[in-house]
Amino acid sequence: MIQWPKSNDVLGSVNRGNPAESGLCTLCRADCQGKCETWLSSLIGRKMLYPRDFGTVTAGSGNTIHMGVSYNSLRILGYNYGADGIGENMSDSPDDCIFPNVNIETEFGAFEKTKARLPIMTGALGSTFIAAKYWDSLAIGAALSGFPIVIGENVAGIDRDAVIENGKIKKAPELDRRIETYLRYFDGYGAIFVQMNVEDSRNGVAEYVIEKYGDKVVMELKWGQGAKCIGGEIQVKDIDYAVFLKKRGYVLDPDPEKPEIVEGYKNGAIKSFARHSRLGYTDSSSYEDVREEFMKTVEYLRKIGYKKITLKTGSYGMENLAMAIKFATDANMDLLTIDGSGGGTGMSPWNMMETWGVPSILLHSKAHEYASILAKKGKKVVDMAFAGGFAREDHMFKALALGSPFVKLVCMGRALMIPAFVGSNIEGVLHPERKAKVNGNWDTLPNTVSQLGLKAEEIFSGYHEVKKKVGEEEMKNIPYGAIAVWTLADKLAAGLQQLMAGARKFSLAALSRQDIASANRETERETGIPFITEIKNDVALKILNS
Numbered sequence: 001m002i003q004w005p006k007s008n009d010v011l012g013s014v015n016r017g018n019p020a021e022s023g024l025c026t027l028c029r030a031d032c033q034g035k036c037e038t039w040l041s042s043l044i045g046r047k048m049l050y051p052r053d054f055g056t057v058t059a060g061s062g063n064t065i066h067m068g069v070s071y072n073s074l075r076i077l078g079y080n081y082g083a084d085g086i087g088e089n090m091s092d093s094p095d096d097c098i099f100p101n102v103n104i105e106t107e108f109g110a111f112e113k114t115k116a117r118l119p120i121m122t123g124a125l126g127s128t129f130i131a132a133k134y135w136d137s138l139a140i141g142a143a144l145s146g147f148p149i150v151i152g153e154n155v156a157g158i159d160r161d162a163v164i165e166n167g168k169i170k171k172a173p174e175l176d177r178r179i180e181t182y183l184r185y186f187d188g189y190g191a192i193f194v195q196m197n198v199e200d201s202r203n204g205v206a207e208y209v210i211e212k213y214g215d216k217v218v219m220e221l222k223w224g225q226g227a228k229c230i231g232g233e234i235q236v237k238d239i240d241y242a243v244f245l246k247k248r249g250y251v252l253d254p255d256p257e258k259p260e261i262v263e264g265y266k267n268g269a270i271k272s273f274a275r276h277s278r279l280g281y282t283d284s285s286s287y288e289d290v291r292e293e294f295m296k297t298v299e300y301l302r303k304i305g306y307k308k309i310t311l312k313t314g315s316y317g318m319e320n321l322a323m324a325i326k327f328a329t330d331a332n333m334d335l336l337t338i339d340g341s342g343g344g345t346g347m348s349p350w351n352m353m354e355t356w357g358v359p360s361i362l363l364h365s366k367a368h369e370y371a372s373i374l375a376k377k378g379k380k381v382v383d384m385a386f387a388g389g390f391a392r393e394d395h396m397f398k399a400l401a402l403g404s405p406f407v408k409l410v411c412m413g414r415a416l417m418i419p420a421f422v423g424s425n426i427e428g429v430l431h432p433e434r435k436a437k438v439n440g441n442w443d444t445l446p447n448t449v450s451q452l453g454l455k456a457e458e459i460f461s462g463y464h465e466v467k468k469k470v471g472e473e474e475m476k477n478i479p480y481g482a483i484a485v486w487t488l489a490d491k492l493a494a495g496l497q498q499l500m501a502g503a504r505k506f507s508l509a510a511l512s513r514q515d516i517a518s519a520n521r522e523t524e525r526e527t528g529i530p531f532i533t534e535i536k537n538d539v540a541l542k543i544l545n546s
Contacts, residue, residue: 031441085510117146123413126152128346141485146189224314231277315357340388393495419484
């Protein structure tokens with residue numbers, strides 16, 4: 001097991017808990033006082049691209065040894081001449097070929113393209129309470145930044161105020177809140193997805209959303225995720241709420257209606273209940289059965305008016321991966337998100353999360369291989385997003401290059417929630433009257449924040465750019481968590497632009513698998529990315545022998 005360092009002296013970042021490969025703690029807390037790299041990036045943005053204390057320090061890389069097969073075992077290549085992907089209004093002049101001119105806008109879709117200002121999207125933010133608490137920050141931040149956000153499964157089903165008559169949703173206040181919050185600030189870049197699982201299908205989520213919002217919403221079908229191989233889960237502490245959820249049709253563990261469980265709850269032995277979603281396709285016995293049912297579902301969604309339909313699949317094995325790519329391609333779907341193990345979640349059995357499924361880089365490498373097979377047959381392969389443990393700009397570069405030309409977005413879950421946490425905590429301190437509304441956790445500013453400033457205008461490096469975008473009057477309605485999301489997104493964008501400029505790639509379309517290298521032979525074998533000293537070695541020998 002690789003142990004990732006808890007602190008980075010060069011950036012001045014420190015993990016509160018045990019770090020994962022992404023640089024995030026394995027357990028990320030909403031009340032954290034800092035200060036991992038992503039946490040700090042949510043406040044000071046682009047400054048986190050560089051070593052701290054300029055003028056009094058030098059810095060040296062601590063990451064030159066790469067063991068095993070992981071995204072860390074890919075290295076990014078740079079070149080010393082040329083410029084690919086130059087825009088129409090640019091020349092190959094050094095005055096034009098500067099990193100701020102790198103075009104990182106992306107688009108995806110089969111018939112009608114969806115645009116994004118930078119190639120990221122959120123993971124599915126569903127019925128976990130932490131997603132609901134910080135939705136305003138996440139949704140507004142995503143809309144302002146111009147990237148897609150996904151409303152996860154079961155949001156309507158667990159809403160006490162939702163009205164479900166004869167098994168179909170008639171009223172869904174929480175789902176409406178989430179959609180309308182994003183659309184208020186949507187300016188043509190990004191998208192709002194609504195994810196649908198077994199229970200959502202039964203409850204008529206698709207019909208409710210299309211009737212109320214039309215083609216403003218993208219419908220996402222869900223097969224699974226990288227964090228667990230079971231249905232979606234939440235944990236509730238109120239037995240009355242647990243009974244309510246059971247009557248809504250969910251599986252509750254333990255059963256809140258059993259007399260012995262009621263007694264255990266009253267005596268304090270039972271303190272919470274896990275709500276489970278059902279597994280899909282349990283009545284199918286072959287991939288042909290799944291294909292038939294899947295195609296019927298897509299056809300039905302199009303019939304009732306959906307123009308954009310996507311699929312999210314988890315870290316299943318190779319058969320299921322091939323099914324996802326082939327079926328989504330044949331159905332002309334707009335996006336396929338492939339989530340590898342190592343990704344995050346709001347709730348999952350921990351040892352399941354640690355041991356199940358295909359690690360991201362292996363799953364993503366096979367996804368490229370399978371997509372290439374279809375492309376060689378003349379198929380227009382579905383656009384893809386890679387997910388599973390990404391948090392930084394170098395992760396984005398590697399995933400986009402590894403999956404090129406099929407991958408259009410990098411899906412991030414936990415990393416994009418951190419700015420919502422930290423921004424909300426700061427707002428709760430600076431404006432105590434808003435603390436409950438924004439779900440702030442702090443009573444005072446920790447030193448990690450107060451050393452940056454004592455008001456929002458000083459603390460968030462992106463504050464004034466957001467203010468310019470929305471105007472001074474509207475700025476009063478922007479949660480600090482959304483400003484932090486924008487600040488982190490800006491840092492990720494700048495970092496990606498810098499890496500791409502170094503690779504001499506000035507648009508995302510020009511980025512390719514030739515821009516990364518394997519740092520060990522096992523990674524070369526599993527990914528198909530050549531070993532680092534063999535790339536252009538033939539050209540090197542030609543130079544030497546000329």
